[in-house]
Amino acid sequence: MANRPLGTSHKPWEDQSEGSENLVRGGGGWLAAGFLKPGARLMQTKTIALPKLNNLSPSLESTAIKLMEEAGELGAAIGKFRGLNGEKVDLTNQEVARTIGRELLDVAQTAITMMFVLEEQFHVDINSLLEQHVDKLIRKGYLSPVFLENDPDDAKGRNY
Numbered sequence: 001m002a003n004r005p006l007g008t009s010h011k012p013w014e015d016q017s018e019g020s021e022n023l024v025r026g027g028g029g030w031l032a033a034g035f036l037k038p039g040a041r042l043m044q045t046k047t048i049a050l051p052k053l054n055n056l057s058p059s060l061e062s063t064a065i066k067l068m069e070e071a072g073e074l075g076a077a078i079g080k081f082r083g084l085n086g087e088k089v090d091l092t093n094q095e096v097a098r099t100i101g102r103e104l105l106d107v108a109q110t111a112i113t114m115m116f117v118l119e120e121q122f123h124v125d126i127n128s129l130l131e132q133h134v135d136k137l138i139r140k141g142y143l144s145p146v147f148l149e150n151d152p153d154d155a156k157g158r159n160y
């Protein structure tokens with residue numbers, strides 16, 4: 001477990017660690033930014049695996065437009081099904097929340113598709129951008145990671 005990044009494997013099915021199982025199944029857990037060694041930053045995460053769509057030929061422009069379309073559908077779902085437009089809502093709160101969740105997954109799927117486009121067509125290293133992204137969240141005060149002080153295995157039993 002030591003000296004190995006969690007959640008960054010390109011072939012998680014070849015890796016039997018707990019973190020990688022989370023990548024395949026989806027779920028939550030702790031993600032180490034960097035390697036599991038003293039000084040590693042740990043943060044609670046939500047990990048989902050979304051597929052690369054192999055029946056499409058997406059471009060930066062088409063995915064950008066699709067992302068806006070899906071964001072609009074998400075906004076519409078929130079507005080319509082939460083009754084913000086004044087219409088009577090016949091769905092339960094749970095059904096409304098599930099509909100919103102479905103639209104949110106459409107947004108996430110499109111974002112993932114755009115990441116594949118950036119990697120494959122523009123050679124952008126999303127993993128290195130991800131580290132910078134986490135640094136930014138910390139710098140802006142949105143995230144306070146837990147710093148691993150001693151034994152990397154200490155993190156295993158942590159509750160969240």
Ligand SMILES: [Mg+2]
Pocket residue numbers: 070073074102103106
């Ligand atoms: Mg949609």
